Amino acid sequence: MKKKIFIIIFLIFGLTQNCYAYSSDPKQFITEVVDETKKILVGTNQKEFKEKKLEEVAKKTADIKGIGMYTLGKYRKNLTDEQLSKYEMLFEKYFLKSFSSRLSDYSDPKIDVLSAEILNPKYTIVKSVLLSTKKKPALQIDWRVYTKNPEKPLIRDLIVEGLSLARTQKEEFASVIESNNKDINKLFDALEEFIAK
């Protein structure tokens, strides 16, 4: 009986701990994300399976909601609740598709996680390098890690060779909105088109 209770407690404890199974140290957190991603990329050649697994990693480790709000910039302040929830739903799908599609092109990436620099209590930059291959030169990749909840760090941006992907996305979204008379629905259309591709 005692053994059964012990197993149940162990299982419950184990399950709750596994909800967020990453280190709270930003550098270690990124190392774990990189290792997990690499396992997925090396583990299978099936693109669909690979993308599904990558999406799962992104859901656990990236602050998709925060990135979505940042990407929308000042326009987020003018949305109705209905538009906001539609945007959040579309952005998540767009982000996951874009994330998995970018990564699934790599079959065996070799990334060295080098160091971490604490910017402030909310942000740490983790520096890494994607090693060169016969075809491609090495790339410096920095990760903007959101550490407001120190127990649960989340990725907010990737900065490749000093160029921020989140900023690029933000300016891209702004361009779509501005060139369509500030009609947010045109952005929704563009996102839907991308998701359906």
Next chain:
Amino acid sequence: MIRKFIQILIITMFLQSGVALAGSADSEELKGSKSKSSANECFEGVSRAIFKFNYALDGAVFEPVAKGYRSLPQGLRKGTGNVVDNLRSLLTLTNNLLQGDFRGAGSTAGRFAINTTVGVFGIFDPATKLGLAESQKEDFGQTMGVWGVDSGCYFVLPILGPTTIRDSVGLIGNTFLDPVYQITHNTEISNGVVGNGNYSEHNYYYYRGTGAIDFRAKNIESFNSLENNSIDLYASVKSLYLQDRSKKISDLKTSTETLSDDDWEEIDSN
């Protein structure tokens, strides 16, 4: 040559004066940011049309050539890239000096001397092994940025791609400052000081063309990824171009220097 330069300057000034009018159609988000890596559009409609033309040209010519180049043996590509980089470093050297970056100039000159001699005309890169790491490429657009010249508005040039008023003037300046251009174009030098008819003008364009193909070949996947994951490729390229120029002008080496937290400040999600 001087007449051509004056003509281009006049056109440039005309473009600059058009900023106030043309900028009104621009994205507020892009021009409203406090960041230096933002710029108004000069004439977005025309730029988008030229961008489309460049994109088609890239697909029809540059990308296939870059793919062909990439099928060459790695050693050959590496050597070619090294030679081009070594020649390109002369323009960097001139701009290091104009920016008052004497340390950078010393490093660039040292690299050039070692790689041209020990490295057999720049085919090999012994300078890096000796501890003289390759420094950032500099051009006259960057130099003007260091001097405090504003970028002016953004537009796209046929074939040459994204640029700003400052950087387009920089392109012209580069031809005056690049020793390789001067050696291949200046007849007085080729007939007198340097020497012979081997330094003809087309050699300069071979060198520039090879550099462009080498760059394109190194970035085939990056371009494809950008293309596949953009909802507005024109805006993505603009953003990346302006971020890159801003970073280079400030000579920023790390992301912590390049990124302000201001934009993220209001976003709290956990």
